[in-house]
Amino acid sequence: MxxxxxxxxxxxxxxxxxxxxxxxxxxxxxxxxxxxxxxxxxxxxxxxxxxxxxxxxxxAGVIRGFSLDVDTRALGYEIRALVRIRPFPDKLHLVEKLIQETPQVIEYDRITGDDPFLARLVARSVEEMDEVVKTFCEHAVTSTCVIKSSSHTRRLPPLHGP
Missing domain, CATH: 1.10.10.10 (Winged helix-like DNA-binding domain superfamily/Winged helix DNA-binding domain)
Structure with missing residues (x-):
C-alpha cells in the first residue's frame, strides 16, 4: 500500500x-x-x-488527491474487520512491514496507547480473516473486531467556524 x-x-x-x-x-x-x-x-x-x-x-496540501470508493463486498470480501496490533518487544518495524505487505490490510494507522497499530482488513470468509490475523501472531498480540455495518462514509470536517 x-x-x-x-x-x-x-x-x-x-x-x-x-x-x-x-x-x-x-x-x-x-x-x-x-x-x-x-x-x-x-x-x-x-x-x-x-x-x-x-x-x-x-x-497547500488541503486536497491531497482524488480517490476511488470501492465496495469491497461487491468484490467478494464479505468480512471487514478492525485489528489492533501490539508488536512484541523489538518487533515494531517488522510488524509494520508485515502489515504493509499484507494485501488484505487495506488501511492502517499508527495510534497512541498500548496497541500502536490499527488495521482495517478485508477477507472473503472468517477462515481467511483468521489466517491473515494469524500471520501477525508470531510477532504481536492482536485484537480483532468484525465490522457488522458502517453507518456512514467518510465525510469532511466542519469547514466553517463554530
Missing part, C-alpha cells in the same frame, strides 16, 4: 479557507469527478478561476 505523495506543506490555516474554498471542497466531496467547467457552473465561477482555486488547495 503506497502513500499518496504529499506536496511540501504550506501552512493553510482554517481561517484562510473562505466560503468559495469551502463550497469547492463540499462539491468535490459529493462528486470528485466533476469537471472544472461543471464545478465552476455549480458555484458561479469560470472554469479557469475554479481550476486555479483547486490548484491552490492542492498546493
Amino acid at each position: 503506497s502513500k499518496p505523495k504529499t506536496p511540501p506543506r504550506l501552512r493553510f490555516e482554517s481561517h484562510q479557507i473562505d466560503k468559495v474554498d469551502a463550497t469547492i471542497l463540499e462539491a468535490l466531496d459529493a462528486d470528485a469527478r466533476l469537471s472544472m467547467a461543471d464545478l465552476g457552473r455549480l458555484i458561479g465561477m469560470s472554469a479557469p478561476a475554479v481550476s486555479e482555486r483547486v490548484r491552490r488547495l492542492e498546493t
Whole structure:
C-alpha cells in the first residue's frame, strides 16, 4: 500500500479557507469527478478561476488527491474487520512491514496507547480473516473486531467556524 505523495506543506490555516474554498471542497466531496467547467457552473465561477482555486488547495496540501470508493463486498470480501496490533518487544518495524505487505490490510494507522497499530482488513470468509490475523501472531498480540455495518462514509470536517 503506497502513500499518496504529499506536496511540501504550506501552512493553510482554517481561517484562510473562505466560503468559495469551502463550497469547492463540499462539491468535490459529493462528486470528485466533476469537471472544472461543471464545478465552476455549480458555484458561479469560470472554469479557469475554479481550476486555479483547486490548484491552490492542492498546493497547500488541503486536497491531497482524488480517490476511488470501492465496495469491497461487491468484490467478494464479505468480512471487514478492525485489528489492533501490539508488536512484541523489538518487533515494531517488522510488524509494520508485515502489515504493509499484507494485501488484505487495506488501511492502517499508527495510534497512541498500548496497541500502536490499527488495521482495517478485508477477507472473503472468517477462515481467511483468521489466517491473515494469524500471520501477525508470531510477532504481536492482536485484537480483532468484525465490522457488522458502517453507518456512514467518510465525510469532511466542519469547514466553517463554530
